[in-house]
Amino acid sequence: MGNRGDVLAALKTVLEEISEVETVVRVLLSDFDVTQYAMADLPLIAISEPAEGTFEEMIGQKSVMELATKLSIYFLHWGISPDVTYKALIKAIRDKLGANFTLSETAVECRVAGVSIILGTMPVYNFAIELEMKYHLDETNV
Amino acid sequence: MSPYYGLGTKENILANLKTVVDTVEGIKFVDYQRIRAAGASVDKYPGAYINDISTDKERLLKDLIRNMLGIQLILWIWAAKDEDLITKQNAFIEDVKDKVVADPTRNSQAYDTIIENITTDSGSRHPQAMAVINMMIIFYSEE
Numbered sequence: 001m002g003n004r005g006d007v008l009a010a011l012k013t014v015l016e017e018i019s020e021v022e023t024v025v026r027v028l029l030s031d032f033d034v035t036q037y038a039m040a041d042l043p044l045i046a047i048s049e050p051a052e053g054t055f056e057e058m059i060g061q062k063s064v065m066e067l068a069t070k071l072s073i074y075f076l077h078w079g080i081s082p083d084v085t086y087k088a089l090i091k092a093i094r095d096k097l098g099a100n101f102t103l104s105e106t107a108v109e110c111r112v113a114g115v116s117i118i119l120g121t122m123p124v125y126n127f128a129i130e131l132e133m134k135y136h137l138d139e140t141n142v
Numbered sequence: 143m144s145p146y147y148g149l150g151t152k153e154n155i156l157a158n159l160k161t162v163v164d165t166v167e168g169i170k171f172v173d174y175q176r177i178r179a180a181g182a183s184v185d186k187y188p189g190a191y192i193n194d195i196s197t198d199k200e201r202l203l204k205d206l207i208r209n210m211l212g213i214q215l216i217l218w219i220w221a222a223k224d225e226d227l228i229t230k231q232n233a234f235i236e237d238v239k240d241k242v243v244a245d246p247t248r249n250s251q252a253y254d255t256i257i258e259n260i261t262t263d264s265g266s267r268h269p270q271a272m273a274v275i276n277m278m279i280i281f282y283s284e285e
Contacts, residue, residue: 038204039284078148122253123148123282124202 002106002135004052007067010103011110011133015045015071020092034074034124042124043075043089050133061139064108071129074120082125086118093129108134150251150281152211156192158248159213163190166237176216187220187270188234205284215242215275221268231271235260239275252281 008026015024023037023044032046050069057063071093077085094112101110114130156174163172171189196212219234221227239257246255255277262273 035201035203039206042203124206 003137004050004065004067004135006106007103007133007135008047008050008069010106011069011131012047014096014100014103015047015093018092018096020089021045029070029072032072034126037074039076043073045093046072046074048072055134063137063139064134065137067131067133067135068113069131069133071131072126073129074124074126076123077125078123082118082122086125086127090115090127090129097131103133106135108136148247148250148253148280148282149284150248151283152194152197152209152281154251155211155248155279155281156194158251159192159215159242162241162245163192163215163238166190166234166241168234184220187218189218190238191216191218202282207283207285209281209283211279211281213277213279215277217273217275219271219273221271223269227266227268227271231262231266231273235262235273235275242275242277248279248281252279254280256280 012024012026015021021043023041024047025044026047026049029046029048032048034044037044048070050067053066055064055066073089073093075082075085075089097110097112102108103110110131110133112129113132116128118125118127120126160172160174163169169188169190171186172192173189174192176191176193193214193216194211195214198210200208202208215238217234217238219227219231221230239260242255243257246252248255256279258276258278260273260275263271266272
């Protein structure tokens with residue numbers, strides 16, 4: 001059993017363990033402004049507040065809930081092509097989540113639903129990773 | 143990660159431009175922030191004045207700014223009695239332009255140097271002509 005807050009807190013903790021990543025923040029996307037961060041803060045992952053819904057109703061006021069969120073990843077690249085850094089970050093994030101897909105047992109699963117192309121211009125680029133997370137909710141404990 | 147190129151300062155970029163324009167064959171005089179050749183003696187022709195005319199800044203990060211530096215290179219040309227003024231003017235413009243674009247990174251201080259347009263004074267009369275090279279230099283800075 002879990003809850004929304006624990007899942008998101010665990011997601012942040014897991015992402016902070018990625019050695020290639022300097023900063024992980026939880027944000028409301030409307031509030032997020034990358035210009036408030038310095039070069040030394042990048043690569044940075046911004047976890048946006050997720051959309052939430054019931055994935056499956058179960059018996060006894062229990063249900064499987066689904067959280068859909070987007071990771072916005074910002075990174076610096078001074079070279080001609082940012083592809084190498086982009087691919088390295090995708091791999092690091094996917095490997096980390098794949099190795100801990102229960103997010104320290106707060107969730108049933110956490111999976112990557114999609115990865116965007118590179119956006120931005122030299123030297124500050126960004127891309128997004130769509131995440132879907134599920135957790136068991138026991139409403140008798142709410 | 144060390145910068146590949148593009149992180150620089152306006153002062154170093156202007157100094158690089160002067161160094162580069164100084165190497166143009168036959169150039170006699172290079173200075174900053176001047177408009178007219180009035181008062182310059184004939185031995186200072188051909189000359190070039192490097193004028194920075196605008197800087198647009200876009201903040202990318204707390205400590206990283208993209209700068210769009212507008213530069214006007216004002217060129218003064220003098221033709222001897224038996225020389226064709228326009229031919230000499232065009233040759234001088236070509237020499238200056240070639241030197242400027244040979245290293246668009248301004249010795250790794252800029253991301254790019256873009257020559258936007260070149261105008262000549264259609265009213266030039268022998269022995270003096272002028273031309274203006276407008277360029278945009280893009281560089282990044284921490285302030």
